[in-house]
Amino acid sequence: MDSLLILKIYIYIIIKKIFINIMKKYSSNTSSIKFQSYEPNDTKIHAFDVVIVGSGPVGLTLALEMKKQNIKAIIITNNNFIPDGSKAICISRESMETFQSLGVADKISSIGLGWVNGKSFYKNEKVYELKMPDNDNEKYKPMTNLQQSILEEILIKKCLEQKIEIRWNNQITDILKNDNNVQLEVKSLKNKYKITSKFLLAADGAKSKIREKLGLKLEGESYSGNYLIADIKIKLDYPTERLAFFYPSSNPEGTALMHKQPFNIWRIDYSLENQLEKKTSSQDVKNMIQDHLNSLSIKKKWGLVWWSQYKAHCLSLKNFVHNRIIFCGDAAHLVPIFGVKGLNSGIADAHNIGWKLPYILNKKKPLSFLKTYDSERKKAIANIFNESKKSTLFMSPPTNGYKLMQNAVLSLSIKNSFCRSLINPRQSKAEKYDFKYKKISYIDKSNFKIGQRLKNIKLSKGFLFDFIPNSYFILNGQNISIDHTIYSINIRNNDYGNFIYLVRPDKYIVYIWNKLNITELDKIVYNEIGFCNHGKNSKNRKIL
Structure with missing residues (x-):
C-alpha cells in the first residue's frame, strides 16, 4: 500500500477520534456550534401556513408536529447557536411518546438516562424513597434525563432532515396585522423584510417578545427563595435517580438536589438563603458545590461546566390564544422546577396544538376549534400549578410557619411512614381533559375514561x-x-x-x-x- 495513502488513513482515524471526543463533550459546549444566519433573497412578502417563533425544545417540537401533518411552517429565532446548560433535564414518559411520533425518541433514548427511583434525606437520615409507576411492559421509563442542549441538537438535526427552514439570527420587530392572517416585520442582521402567515405560534420563552408586543402579561404567583443550578463534570458510580438533601451540612438552612446526566455531567440545584443570594461569581459557585461534595464524602476531581440562578413561579397568560397568535410553553406559562413539569407541559402544548392547527388549516375544523386548545391547556396548567405549588412551598418554605411544617414532616419521617407522602415531589403525569361527550352513554366498566390518554401497552x-x-x-x-x-x-x-x-x-x-x-x-x-x-x-x- 502506498505510504502516502497509509498516512492519509492514519490522519483520518485521528481526526475522527478527535471529533468523537468533542461530540462526547457537547453537553458543555453546544454554543460553539454556529448556524448560518438567514438573509432574505428578495423583497417579496412571502406567505406561510405557520410561523413559529423560538428555537427551543417547544418551538422545534411544534415545527416537527406541523411537518408531520404536511403543514408548511418556518422557525424564526434571534440567535444562531444552542445555548449551554442542562436547564430542563427530565423528559417524561408522555413527552417521550410524543417524541416517538416525531421520530426522535430512539436517539434520545440512546443518549438519555432513564430512571424510576429517588431518595430524600433529612440531614444524614433517609426519610423518603420515590418510586414512580413502571414495569417491563413500558417502552420508556417514567423519566429520562438529558441535557436540554443535547435535546435541542437532536431536534434541530431532525428539523433539518425534514427540510424545515430555520431562520437563524432573525427577530420579529413588529406585528403589523392579526386578523384574517398575521403580518410580521422581521429583522435579519442586514435587512428588514415582511412576511405573512395564517397563524403564528409563539414559543419564544419566558421573556417572550411576542407576548410583550401584544401588551400581555403573565399572572399568578412568584415565590421567594432562589436556586443555584449548576452542571459539573465528575465521574460517580451512582445510579440514575433523584437525590434530595434537606438541611445538609453544606447548606444547613436549605436544600440541594442532584441529578445524573449523560457524559458524566451532574446537575446540582442548591437553594440560596437570603444572605447568599448575592453570591453570583463562579468562585462562589465552586465553593458551594465543593462544600456539598465534601458533605457527601466525595473526593473526586470535578469541573464546573455551567451555572445559573432560578426562581420559582406559577405564572400564566389569561388566554393562550389571541386571534391567530397562539402561545405555547414558557411564553404561555411558567411552572416551578419541582415536579419537572416545565418542559413537559410545553411539549404537551405542542402535541395538543400540533394536530388541531392542521385540522383548521385543512378545513376539517373551524377557527373556533382553537378554543379547545385554550381551555384544555389552561386547565392542565392550573392543575400543574396546584401540585407544583405544594412542592414549591415544601422545598423552599417562604415563611417561618412553612419552615416549621417542613421540619416537622422531615423529622417525623425518620421513623414514621404516615407523613412521608408529603415529601413526594409529584412527578409529571399525563393530563386528563374534559370532553363534551362524557354524559352520553358513558362506560364506567372500562379501565379508561373519556378524556384520558391511551396507555402505550x-x-x-x-x-x-x-x-x-x-x-x-x-x-x-x-x-x-x-x-x-x-x-x-x-x-x-x-x-x-x-x-x-x-x-x-x-x-x-x-x-x-x-x-x-x-x-x-x-x-x-x-x-x-x-x-x-x-x-x-x-x-x-x-x-x-
Whole structure:
C-alpha cells in the first residue's frame, strides 16, 4: 500500500477520534456550534401556513408536529447557536411518546438516562424513597434525563432532515396585522423584510417578545427563595435517580438536589438563603458545590461546566390564544422546577396544538376549534400549578410557619411512614381533559375514561404507539368488522378490555362503547372531524 495513502488513513482515524471526543463533550459546549444566519433573497412578502417563533425544545417540537401533518411552517429565532446548560433535564414518559411520533425518541433514548427511583434525606437520615409507576411492559421509563442542549441538537438535526427552514439570527420587530392572517416585520442582521402567515405560534420563552408586543402579561404567583443550578463534570458510580438533601451540612438552612446526566455531567440545584443570594461569581459557585461534595464524602476531581440562578413561579397568560397568535410553553406559562413539569407541559402544548392547527388549516375544523386548545391547556396548567405549588412551598418554605411544617414532616419521617407522602415531589403525569361527550352513554366498566390518554401497552409485535396513525382512529377491543373509513386497530388486550374507543390524534380518548352504535359513531365523528364516510376499507384496518 502506498505510504502516502497509509498516512492519509492514519490522519483520518485521528481526526475522527478527535471529533468523537468533542461530540462526547457537547453537553458543555453546544454554543460553539454556529448556524448560518438567514438573509432574505428578495423583497417579496412571502406567505406561510405557520410561523413559529423560538428555537427551543417547544418551538422545534411544534415545527416537527406541523411537518408531520404536511403543514408548511418556518422557525424564526434571534440567535444562531444552542445555548449551554442542562436547564430542563427530565423528559417524561408522555413527552417521550410524543417524541416517538416525531421520530426522535430512539436517539434520545440512546443518549438519555432513564430512571424510576429517588431518595430524600433529612440531614444524614433517609426519610423518603420515590418510586414512580413502571414495569417491563413500558417502552420508556417514567423519566429520562438529558441535557436540554443535547435535546435541542437532536431536534434541530431532525428539523433539518425534514427540510424545515430555520431562520437563524432573525427577530420579529413588529406585528403589523392579526386578523384574517398575521403580518410580521422581521429583522435579519442586514435587512428588514415582511412576511405573512395564517397563524403564528409563539414559543419564544419566558421573556417572550411576542407576548410583550401584544401588551400581555403573565399572572399568578412568584415565590421567594432562589436556586443555584449548576452542571459539573465528575465521574460517580451512582445510579440514575433523584437525590434530595434537606438541611445538609453544606447548606444547613436549605436544600440541594442532584441529578445524573449523560457524559458524566451532574446537575446540582442548591437553594440560596437570603444572605447568599448575592453570591453570583463562579468562585462562589465552586465553593458551594465543593462544600456539598465534601458533605457527601466525595473526593473526586470535578469541573464546573455551567451555572445559573432560578426562581420559582406559577405564572400564566389569561388566554393562550389571541386571534391567530397562539402561545405555547414558557411564553404561555411558567411552572416551578419541582415536579419537572416545565418542559413537559410545553411539549404537551405542542402535541395538543400540533394536530388541531392542521385540522383548521385543512378545513376539517373551524377557527373556533382553537378554543379547545385554550381551555384544555389552561386547565392542565392550573392543575400543574396546584401540585407544583405544594412542592414549591415544601422545598423552599417562604415563611417561618412553612419552615416549621417542613421540619416537622422531615423529622417525623425518620421513623414514621404516615407523613412521608408529603415529601413526594409529584412527578409529571399525563393530563386528563374534559370532553363534551362524557354524559352520553358513558362506560364506567372500562379501565379508561373519556378524556384520558391511551396507555402505550406492550404487544407481541411491539408497542401500541408503534402502529397508531396521525389522525383520529378506532381502537377495537371486540375484533369486529366496523364499516367505516376511520382507521381502525383491532386489539385483544386485558388493559383495554372488550370495548371500542374513538381516539384523537394526540392519543386522548373521545368516546367509549361496550356495544358499538354506528349512528352514535357517525354523529361524534362528524362533530369531531366535520365529515363522515361509510364503507369498508381494508387499508384502514390494522390487526394487532
